[in-house]
Amino acid sequence: MLRRVLIANRGECAVRLVRACHDAGAEAVAVYSTADRDGLWVGMADRAVCIGGHQPASSYLNVRNLVAAAETTGCDAVHPGWGFLAENAAFVRACEGSDLVFVGPGAEAMETMGDKSRAKEAMREAGVPLVPGSAERLSGPDEARSVAQGVGYPVLLKAAAGGGGRGMRLVVAPDELAGAYERASAEAEAAFGDGGMYLEKAIVRPRHVEMQVLADAGGEVLVLGERDCSIQRRHQKLIEEAPSPALDEEVRRAMAEAARRACVACGYVNAGTVEFLLDHDGGFYFIEMNTRLQVEHPVSELVTGVDLACEQLRIAGGERLERGGLAPLRGHAIEFRLNAEDPARGFMPAAGTVSRFQPALGPGVRVDTHLFSGYRVPPFYDSLLAKLIVSGADREQALRRAVRALDELRIEGVATTRELFAEIVREPAFADGRYTTAYLEERRGALTSLGGEVAA
Amino acid sequence: MAASEEDLLLLALFGEDGARLLRTLRGRGGRGGEGPEELVRSQSERVRELIELIEDSDVGELTLEDGAVRITVRKQDDRPPVVPLQAAAAPAAEPPPAEVSTTIKVESPMVGTFYSSPSPGAPPFVQEGEQVEVGQTLCLLEAMKLFNELKSDHAGVLRRALVENGEPVEYGQTLFELEPA
Numbered sequence: 001m002l003r004r005v006l007i008a009n010r011g012e013c014a015v016r017l018v019r020a021c022h023d024a025g026a027e028a029v030a031v032y033s034t035a036d037r038d039g040l041w042v043g044m045a046d047r048a049v050c051i052g053g054h055q056p057a058s059s060y061l062n063v064r065n066l067v068a069a070a071e072t073t074g075c076d077a078v079h080p081g082w083g084f085l086a087e088n089a090a091f092v093r094a095c096e097g098s099d100l101v102f103v104g105p106g107a108e109a110m111e112t113m114g115d116k117s118r119a120k121e122a123m124r125e126a127g128v129p130l131v132p133g134s135a136e137r138l139s140g141p142d143e144a145r146s147v148a149q150g151v152g153y154p155v156l157l158k159a160a161a162g163g164g165g166r167g168m169r170l171v172v173a174p175d176e177l178a179g180a181y182e183r184a185s186a187e188a189e190a191a192f193g194d195g196g197m198y199l200e201k202a203i204v205r206p207r208h209v210e211m212q213v214l215a216d217a218g219g220e221v222l223v224l225g226e227r228d229c230s231i232q233r234r235h236q237k238l239i240e241e242a243p244s245p246a247l248d249e250e251v252r253r254a255m256a257e258a259a260r261r262a263c264v265a266c267g268y269v270n271a272g273t274v275e276f277l278l279d280h281d282g283g284f285y286f287i288e289m290n291t292r293l294q295v296e297h298p299v300s301e302l303v304t305g306v307d308l309a310c311e312q313l314r315i316a317g318g319e320r321l322e323r324g325g326l327a328p329l330r331g332h333a334i335e336f337r338l339n340a341e342d343p344a345r346g347f348m349p350a351a352g353t354v355s356r357f358q359p360a361l362g363p364g365v366r367v368d369t370h371l372f373s374g375y376r377v378p379p380f381y382d383s384l385l386a387k388l389i390v391s392g393a394d395r396e397q398a399l400r401r402a403v404r405a406l407d408e409l410r411i412e413g414v415a416t417t418r419e420l421f422a423e424i425v426r427e428p429a430f431a432d433g434r435y436t437t438a439y440l441e442e443r444r445g446a447l448t449s450l451g452g453e454v455a456a
Numbered sequence: 457m458a459a460s461e462e463d464l465l466l467l468a469l470f471g472e473d474g475a476r477l478l479r480t481l482r483g484r485g486g487r488g489g490e491g492p493e494e495l496v497r498s499q500s501e502r503v504r505e506l507i508e509l510i511e512d513s514d515v516g517e518l519t520l521e522d523g524a525v526r527i528t529v530r531k532q533d534d535r536p537p538v539v540p541l542q543a544a545a546a547p548a549a550e551p552p553p554a555e556v557s558t559t560i561k562v563e564s565p566m567v568g569t570f571y572s573s574p575s576p577g578a579p580p581f582v583q584e585g586e587q588v589e590v591g592q593t594l595c596l597l598e599a600m601k602l603f604n605e606l607k608s609d610h611a612g613v614l615r616r617a618l619v620e621n622g623e624p625v626e627y628g629q630t631l632f633e634l635e636p637a
Contacts, residue, residue, distance in 0.1 A: 034628060050626040051567055065627060068567040068599035072624030098600055 001317045002026045002077045002101065006070035007045070008091075009081030010060060012370045012386065013295075014041035017079050020309030029073045031066065033059035035378040040370040047073050054380045060084045063094050070100050077101035077316055083382065086292040087114055103316040105291050109266040113289040117160045117198055119266075123286050126265035128258045131277065131285040133200030141181040144199050148177060151201040157181055159188035160196035163288060165235030167191055170202055205436040206277040208232065209244050209284065211259035212300040213272050214308070216315050220324040221263045223256040224304045227273075227296055230437045231424070233347060238417065238440075239424070240296040241334040242303045244278075245395065245433025251282055256326050262289055271297075271312050280436075295337070295384070298368060302333035302391040332398040333391040336406065338369075340383040342415035344451035351379045355413035360405035364391045364398065367409075377414060385411060388421075395433065399425060420449035560610050562632040564625045568599035572621040580621075586614050587637070594632060597625070612636040 004027040007017045014030060018041050021028035030045035035054035042048045049069040052059030059065065061084055070078050078095045080086040080103070089107040096102060104110070113119045117137040120130055132151045137160045138144050148155045148171070157180055159167025167188030169180040181197065189195035212224040228244035229237045247255070259274040266289075273290040297308045304327045315321070341347040354375045359367040369386030377385070390405050392398035406422040424430050429443060444450055564570075572580040572595055581593050588594070593605045612634035619631050 049567060050628050052627045059627070064599050065567040068569075069626070071599065072567065072569055094600065 001319070002103075002313055004029060004046075004073070004075045005077045005079050005103070005313065006066070006073065006075040006100075007031065007041070007079050007081065008060070008066045009079075009084060009086075010036055010039060010041065010370075010381065012368050012384065013081040013083070014039070015044065015370045016368055017081055017309060018044045020307065020313060021079075023307065024310045024313045026313060029069070029075055031060075031069055033380075035380055038375070040372060040375075049073060054378065056084065056380065060381075063088075063091050066091075067094050067098050067100065070095070071098055075100060077103055077313075079103040079312070079316075080292065082292050082294055087290070089114065101316050103312050104270050104293075105268050105272065109268050110291045112266045113268075113272075113291050115160060116158060116163075116288060117196070119289060120198070120286070122265045123262060126261045128261050128265070128286045129284060131200040131203065131287065134198045137196040137198050141178050144181050144197070145174070145177055147199050148174065151199075154202040154204070156200045156202045157184045157197050158200065159184065159192060159194070160198055161194035162188055162192040163290075167195075167197070168235065203277045203279050203285070205438045206230075206279055207244070207246050207436050208237075208275065209247065209255070209278045210273045210275040210290075211255055212297065212308070213259055213263050213268070213274060214306075214311055214315065214321060215263045215268045215270065215272070216321045217269055217318065218320050219264070220321045221260045221268075222321050222324050222327055223259050224300050224306060224308075224327045225329045226252065226255065227299055229296065230435055231430075231439055232437055233440050237296065238337055238339075239334065239421065240299050241332065241395075241398075242299040243329055243332065246278060251278075251284065253326070255284055258284075258286065262286065270315050271308055295387070296335050298366060298387065298389045299333040299335045302366070302389060303329045303331055305330070331391055331393050332395040333389060334398050334402055335387055335389040336402070336417070336421045337384055338386040338388060338409070338411060338416050338418055338421075340377055340385050340414045340416060343417055343420040343449050345415075347417075349379070349383050350415035351377055352414045353377070354385070354411055356410055357412075358408075358410035359386075360388060360408040362401075362405075362408075364401045365389075365405045366391070371411065385414075385416060399431060420447065423447050423449050558636055559615060560612060560634040560636055561630045562594065562606075562608065562610075562634060564597065564627060564629045564631055565606070566597055566599060566604065567626050568597040568604070568624070570619045570621065570623050570625045570631065571596040571598060571603070572617065582614050582617075582632075584614055584616055588612055588614050588634060606631070608634070610634055610636055 005021050006029045007014050008031060018028040018030065028045040030041050030048040031051045032039050032042050032048060033052050033054050051065040051069050052062050078100050085091040087110055089110045092102045092107040092110060112122055121136060123130055134147045154170060154172045157169045157171060167184050169184040171177050171180045185195040185197055207228060207230045209226050209228050211226050214222045225242055226244050226247060227240045227242045228246065229240045231239035255276060262274045271293045273294050275287045276284040277287055278284045293308060293312060301308055306327060340350045342350050354371055354377065357371040357373045366389040367386055371386055388405055388409060390398050390401040392401055402425045406418060406425060409418060411418060429435055581595055582588055588608050588611060590608060590611050592608050594608050595606050596603045597606055615633040615635050617632050619625055
């Protein structure tokens with residue numbers, strides 16, 4: 001078992017991981033930038049090291065300072081959390097080069113799944129269903145044109161080296177393709193240092209369903225069910241739930257089997273997520289694998305009873321999974337991302353001091369956050385302030401608790417997505433579970449919290 | 457356009473960007489006819505513009521007044537607030553907070569292990585009381601088995617070393633104090 005773990009992250013992610021370390025019997029070492037001296041996780045950890053200035057490149061992306069912080073505090077492992085360096089193979093190698101266990105998959109698995117073209121190739125070989133499109137990265141706009149003609153419009157141009165919606169363009173008609181290719185490639189170059197593109201058929205109004213996996217060093221894979229993350233804005237998730245209202249047992253098994261094959265195909269170890277698009281006819285297609293623990297992992301924890309972050313530490317420490325196969329799912333869970341954004345003003349980032357923070361509590365309510373009353377939100381990092389996760393014996397109970405908890409929760413001083421969620425949970429369109437990734441766009445006029453300014 | 461010393465400061469430091477912000481404020485009215493929601497919205501817009509202005513500058517704090525509303529935006533670090541009456545002076549190197557002195561603090565630019573000598577048993581790079589020149593090596597900082605020489609940006613007398621040989625140091629930690637020449 002690991003003794004002392006450096007948490008190479010900040011915010012509510014770092015808070016979560018400090019707790020996991022302590023629950024697992026390990027010491028936690030926190031890091032912070034000069035802008036994060038007051039961070040909640042800094043005081044919760046057993047030790048803390050200032051690793052740089054406020055800009056992420058100086059601190060949370062600074063491989064040398066992070067590894068040095070682990071070295072100088074006598075850590076035996078590094079947990080990268082999510083974002084920042086969590087999917088950076090060079091960081092994995094830097095840790096291993098300093099005899100630090102990296103809590104996550106190996107560098108090769110990360111590189112295979114991190115390059116979208118290589119990932120698709122590996123999945124094709126493993127018999128995992130893929131969205132029709134270019135088999136590998138395109139040689140240029142001309143190849144894009146011929147592939148698009150083959151699969152039929154609309155098509156999606158996507159960055160080979162990235163995710164999160166950047167370097168992505170939807171192309172509806174052939175005459176838009178060349179221009180969209182140019183712009184998407186430039187964006188990908190800027191965001192990921194790699195302007196390579198590939199092309200897929202655009203599935204119309206899909207649901208986004210992902211499978212949570214754990215794998216150990218012995219090759220055992222446990223699939224912990226799915227999460228439906230279809231409520232998104234510009235490919236950024238806002239609400240996630242488990243299980244998906246759209247999956248029946250048969251599709252679930254098939255999707256879980258595909259996720260298991262994906263892990264075996266790349267020799268995956270530790271926690272990961274395999275993402276699929278679900279078509280309305282029940283067909284599903286692999287889109288990418290996230291080789292890290294994800295923001296929305298709590299919903300899976302609540303319906304399986306498994307502490308994913310603790311399992312990560314156990315696996316990294318060399319322990320084996322108790323069982324493989326499919327973890328039984330029980331009950332229902334829904335997560336809401338409270339971001340410091342103003343939905344009424346096009347989700348403009350809000351800044352300032354959280355003058356008052358009061359979490360929602362009580363049965364079936366969990367809040368993962370780094371907030372406290374009086375906390376000054378630094379403007380340099382992502383806008384996630386808190387995750388509200390409700391659970392219940394079934395979806396109806398979870399929804400009732402969501403209504404209560406969203407009303408009880410208080411985050412004052414900065415604009416957040418709280419009111420938007422309070423509206424959404426009261427909507428029949430959400431309550432009957434039959435939403436798609438087009439939900440926010442479709443409900444734009446009806447949701448007063450959006451003020452009619454949701455950009456497409 | 458400038459209605460106060462703080463407005464003068466804004467214009468002096470940010471030129472056209474500051475003028476644009478002031479025009480936004482003046483043009484917004486904010487008296488009568490605007491409900492509380494609109495006031496809140498225009499305030500958050502002002503805050504956002506203030507943040508953008510100071511983010512990449514050396515200014516630590518900026519305050520704007522417009523009628524009944526006073527907005528202060530402060531950078532989340534240890535810089536002292538800008539005093540409006542000194543608008544003519546650029547915000548230069550900040551003096552140490554609690555002392556009235558000219559002491560220069562040499563801070564670590566990285567995380568690592570501090571070594572005062574080039575090798576074990578060798579005499580230290582610098583001794584207390586010694587005159588230090590610009591570019592002179594003060595110590596080694598080691599991380600990931602690589603040694604980095606920390607060179608002095610200032611000339612002066614080494615007042616004291618605050619860290620011992622072999623000690624771990626973090627980013628921003630004060631390693632030496634120099635009395636400038």
